[in-house]
Amino acid sequence: MPNHLQPSEITYTRDRVAQILNEARYIPPNPNSNDTSLPIELYVEHSKINTRFQLGDIKKVQLEAASKRYREYCDIISKATPANHLEQLDTAYSKLLECHFQPRDIDATIDGACHKLARLPEVPPSLGNRWTQESISKLDDEYFVNQAHKTWDNLKVVRYVDKNIIRIALRIEIADAQWSGIFAFYINTISSLLSAALELSSVRRPYVLVLQAFLWTSWQRALMLHFSDGLNHQIKLGYDHEQNEFLAVDIVPAIQRELRVGSNRPDVPGYMCKWAFKLLNSDRAAVGLDFRAFIERYEETLGILPPRCIVSTGGDRLQCEGTSPESCTRFKGMKIEDQSAHSSSCSGSGGCKRLFWNEQSYRGQTGARAVTIEDGDHEQLDYRTASSSTMTVSHVWSHGQGGRPENHGTGMNSCLHERYIEIARQFGCDSYWMDTPCIPQDHQLRREAIQHMNSVFATSKLTLVCDRDLMLIDVSNPSTELYESLLSVLLVCD
Numbered sequence: 229m230p231n232h233l234q235p236s237e238i239t240y241t242r243d244r245v246a247q248i249l250n251e252a253r254y255i256p257p258n259p260n261s262n263d264t265s266l267p268i269e270l271y272v273e274h275s276k277i278n279t280r281f282q283l284g285d286i287k288k289v290q291l292e293a294a295s296k297r298y299r300e301y302c303d304i305i306s307k308a309t310p311a312n313h314l315e316q317l318d319t320a321y322s323k324l325l326e327c328h329f330q331p332r333d334i335d336a337t338i339d340g341a342c343h344k345l346a347r348l349p350e351v352p353p354s355l356g357n358r359w360t361q362e363s364i365s366k367l368d369d370e371y372f373v374n375q376a377h378k379t380w381d382n383l384k385v386v387r388y389v390d391k392n393i394i395r396i397a398l399r400i401e402i403a404d405a406q407w408s409g410i411f412a413f414y415i416n417t418i419s420s421l422l423s424a425a426l427e428l429s430s431v432r433r434p435y436v437l438v439l440q441a442f443l444w445t446s447w448q449r450a451l452m453l454h455f456s457d458g459l460n461h462q463i464k465l466g467y468d469h470e471q472n473e474f475l476a477v478d479i480v481p482a483i484q485r486e487l488r489v490g491s492n493r494p495d496v497p498g499y500m501c502k503w504a505f506k507l508l509n510s511d512r513a514a515v516g517l518d519f520r521a522f523i524e525r526y527e528e529t530l531g532i533l534p535p536r537c538i539v540s541t542g543g544d545r546l547q548c549e550g551t552s553p554e555s556c557t558r559f560k561g562m563k564i565e566d567q568s569a570h571s572s573s574c575s576g577s578g579g580c581k582r583l584f585w586n587e588q589s590y591r592g593q594t595g596a597r598a599v600t601i602e603d604g605d606h607e608q609l610d611y612r613t614a615s616s617s618t619m620t621v622s623h624v625w626s627h628g629q630g631g632r633p634e635n636h637g638t639g640m641n642s643c644l645h646e647r648y649i650e651i652a653r654q655f656g657c658d659s660y661w662m663d664t665p666c667i668p669q670d671h672q673l674r675r676e677a678i679q680h681m682n683s684v685f686a687t688s689k690l691t692l693v694c695d696r697d698l699m700l701i702d703v704s705n706p707s708t709e710l711y712e713s714l715l716s717v718l719l720v721c722d
């Protein structure tokens with residue numbers, strides 16, 4: 229698992245975070261005013277970025293301007309000595325961003341920002357395809373934290389947390405949950421600079437590597453903070469698809485090339501479907517994210533299982549190539565004939581009854597029908613109108629819970645029905661909705677049920693995600709590691 233970024237003299241210290249906050253304090257024009265609320269102001273390249281803005285309102289930094297700026301950095305770093313390169317570079321680079329903050333509670337703000345930084349990986353994935361270990365080892369000792377190990381991980385510019393990253397962490401902390409995608413513009417600015425650094429540096433002077441590593445590190449960290457801020461916002465305030473625009477930051481061709489190769493294209497465990505992973509990491513709102521911890525957590529959780537993408541007629545199990553959905557039977561060609569799954573705790577050999585619908589009860593309701601969990605004889609599935617007291621069940625058809633409710637259909641095993649009743653009851657629900665028992669085959673009823681599907685999920689009290697990978701995980705001891713395991717499995721499950 230990549231180490232987390234811990235405070236130290238070579239990364240960041242609480243004192244430095246405090247100092248950066250202090251420099252960025254907003255002094256209200258009327259000092260007697262009790263207004264300690266916003267403004268939080270942010271300027272990127274002297275353009276004021278308001279808390280509400282449209283990406284299209286602001287002209288992106290042109291490559292020409294970025295090249296000019298990059299050459300300035302080259303000039304600075306080539307004239308600096310290896311001993312003071314970091315200080316000189318960060319001073320120049322920090323001019324890209326200007327912040328005016330008015331924190332409510334200074335200590336809490338500093339602690340919160342430090343906590344955010346400490347969640348980042350200690351070092352970003354390397355630019356390993358661009359620079360070999362040999363070229364890194366030729367750099368001056370002063371460029372390294374540990375001169376005995378001249379590696380990417382020990383480059384000072386890779387370990388050090390630049391001032392702008394600390395400002396971003398502070399800004400997120402102060403404007404808690406006021407997500408506006410404000411950093412998208414900043415990140416796009418860094419993308420342009422990074423692009424200039426990767427495209428223009430045909431002369432491989434030592435400082436070019438140092439500069440590329442510095443910009444790459446800063447870009448990666450800014451991106452991770454930006455995405456975590458967006459996610460945090462959605463968790464606190466709910467999903468808003470309009471905000472997705474801000475997650476779609478520019479991934480310029482030079483960065484795309486870096487992401488496609490080397491340590492940025494990690495191998496995934498055999499059980500993980502490569503196409504599912506590709507769908508995840510090439511999503512517009514995930515490009516450039518660091519997936520190392522995700523993959524390692526998955527490996528720890530399900531890494532011992534054999535591949536499952538393709539099962540040959542001889543019984544061999546293979547992982548798909550991840551080139552297209554056609555290459556994987558999880559996406560194309562899997563046939564499940566038997567839709568009569570039992571509950572995970574049922575061996576199937578006992579006396580489970582096959583339950584079918586009470587047609588009269590179904591037809592007697594209007595709107596979306598959910599299976600009622602009220603005590604009954606459990607001889608049939610009874611229905612009531614779905615409401616905010618309904619539990620929705622999301623399952624995977626290929627796992628075999630897809631029998632239809634009519635008497636001539638497959639029906640549903642009583643153990644499954646009882647399992648869903650038990651869970652729904654635990655959460656104070658009066659019914660559960662699942663496509664299998666709630667969408668009959670009758671043309672008219674089916675159309676009606678499908679029409680209500682979105683609103684049933686949207687208004688239900690909770691959604692039970694029923695997946696066999698998730699169900700393999702022992703959740704009896706909750707911890708951050710366990711939640712990470714659940715999330716890594718959920719994101720690429722069936």
Ligand SMILES: [Zn+2]
Nearest residue numbers: 501537548556
């Ligand atoms: Zn696959």
Ligand SMILES: [Zn+2]
Nearest residue numbers: 570574580643
């Ligand atoms: Zn059973």
